[in-house]
Amino acid sequence: MKKLWDISPPVHAGSPVFPGDTAYSQQWVARIGPGCPVNVSAITLSPHVGAHADAPLHYDPEGAAIGAVDLQAFIGPCRVVHAIGCGPLVRPEHIAHAMDGLPPRVLVRVYERMPQDRFDTALPAFAPETVALLADRGVVLIGIDSASIDPAESKTLDSHQTIRRRGLRVLENLLLDDVPEGDYELIALPLKLTTADASPVRAVLREL
Known part of the structure; x- marks a missing residue:
């Protein structure tokens, strides 16, 4: 069997979220016991907790909700590129060393070890010109192991606006700590949430 890399961080009550966003919480509404054969829980969370796909609705008031987004971009050939320690912007x-023969999906690793116990207010993000360059090369999806493709303090969201104009899809909060640079198959399908601005994904890479 082909090797799989699970690139989704664990989701639990301690998972970091953007300041002011809704953290994960879970309550039991039914427990196995006399007269009840099952456990059933209710969960509350932002769709941006953990590995997730942003919908155009997240950065465009007229954009599509995640349930209406075509799935093609979220599955297929992918390249993982290391830009560890690049500073505030990729x-x-x-990424110049990895541009030859690019597949349609590019994930950039910026952390040596992704912070899983805190929100990184100095998170590395994409420079908008990098997004534009990848779009020019035929890339349809970009991803990163930080919480956003824009700096946490940005109010203009220049990289999100670049993917809006260029029609790219995006994955954020990936866990790439143990993934070597190279080419893989990406599988990271969002849920069919018909009115949501994002969706959690169970993102995996499979060796070619």
């Missing part, structure tokens, strides 16, 4: 020079 610039074109940080």
Whole structure:
């Protein structure tokens, strides 16, 4: 069998969220016992907790909800590119070594170890010119192991607006700590949430 890399961080009550966003919580509404054969829980969370796909609705008031987004971008050939320690922005020079023969999906690893116990207010993000360069090369999906493709303090969301204009899809909060640089098959399907601005994904990479 082909090797799988699970690139989804664990989701639980301690999972970091953007300041002010809704953290994960879970309550039991039924427990196995006399007269009840099952456990049933109710969960509350932002759709941006853990590995997730942003919908155009997240950054465009007229954009599509995640349930209406075509799934094709979220499955297929993918390249993982290391830009560890690149600083606040992934610039074109940080990924120049991996640009030959790009597949349609590119995931960029910026952390040596992704912070899973805190929100990184200094999170590394994409420079908008890097997003534009990847779009020019035929890339249809970009991803990153930080919480956003834009700096946490950004109010203009330049990289999100670049993917809006260029029609790209995006994955954030991936766990790439143990993934070598190279080519894989990506499988990271969002849920069919018909009115939501994002969706959790169970993202995996499979060796080619």
